[in-house]
Amino acid sequence: MxxxxxxxxxxxxxxxxxxxxxxxxxxxxxxxxxxxxxxxxxxxxxxxxxxxxxxxxxxxxxxxxxxxxxxxxxxxxxxxKGFEKKLSLVGVGYKAAASGSKLNLSVGYSHPVNFEMPAGISVATPTPTEVVIKGADRQRVGQLAAEIRAVRPPEPYKGKGIRYADEKVTIKETKKK
The missing domain is CATH 3.90.930.12 (Ribosomal protein L6)
Known part of the structure; x- marks a missing residue:
């Protein structure tokens, strides 16, 4: 067993x-x-x-x-108890704003990226560079956090992008002559 x-x-x-x-x-x-x-x-x-x-x-x-x-x-x-995932935005001018069941991301694109939260999932932005996703269904909370992170995943040279709060991004060394 x-x-x-x-x-x-x-x-x-x-x-x-x-x-x-x-x-x-x-x-x-x-x-x-x-x-x-x-x-x-x-x-x-x-x-x-x-x-x-x-x-x-x-x-x-x-x-x-x-x-x-x-x-x-x-x-x-x-x-x-519920489940929660925390995301952090790293980059100059990167910010998030939550209003009701909508999340608005400004992450370096020419347009804002909007997310509509499904029923049973709530989103909050304690600071403009933090996003907290809460809900009872662990799979849906994790999936939504992964979709938000996929908008701008952290890049390896400067570390800019959306990352999980506990995620460590390894910074690569740039190419030398």
């Missing part, structure tokens, strides 16, 4: 998990998240702890039991 799947997922106070044949639903303060379970994994609720067992001894069932456990754990953490 997968080492990840051996650890049960504990359900915190205020989070409601319902397991049905065709979907797993997690409700909490952060919203409601749904997941379609895999047929190779049996999910059971034992006194506030979710257990994940592979249906058979195949390698795929073993792998999917760990994957399902982590996906459900991310859902539980997302509706209780």
């Amino acid at each position: 997968s080492r990840v799947a051996k650890m049960p997922v504990s359900i915190p106070q205020g989070v409601d998990v319902s397991i049905k044949e065709d979907q797993i639903s997690v409700k909490g303060a952060g919203g409601t998240l749904l997941l379609t379970p895999n047929a190779l994994v049996k999910v059971s609720n034992n006194d506030g702890k979710l257990a994940f067992e592979p249906v058979n001894d195949s390698r795929e069932a073993n792998a999917m039991s760990g994957t399902m456990r982590q996906l459900v754990n991310n859902m539980v953490v997302g509706v209780s």
Whole structure:
């Protein structure tokens, strides 16, 4: 059995998990998240702890039991605490402005770049060079952060661009004669 799947997922106070044949639903303060379970994994609720067992001894069932456990754990953490990604803008004149569910980026192009936030995701700009993306769904928060970073990824010579707050950019040495 997968080492990840051996650890049960504990359900915190205020989070409601319902397991049905065709979907797993997690409700909490952060919203409601749904997941379609895999047929190779049996999910059971034992006194506030979710257990994940592979249906058979195949390698795929073993792998999917760990994957399902982590996906459900991310859902539980997302509706209780939430996830956030921080981006920083590095460059002269680079700035971001959030208004409601829209993000406006000025990153050296002749036009501003606008992003519309999907439902369940919020964006904030504490300073003009910082962007904070928050939401309950870990995959959607990470995907949106990656799309925003892809507008102007950090370049290797000066380090200008949009980067994750914890990202280290290795600066290359310029070509010498």
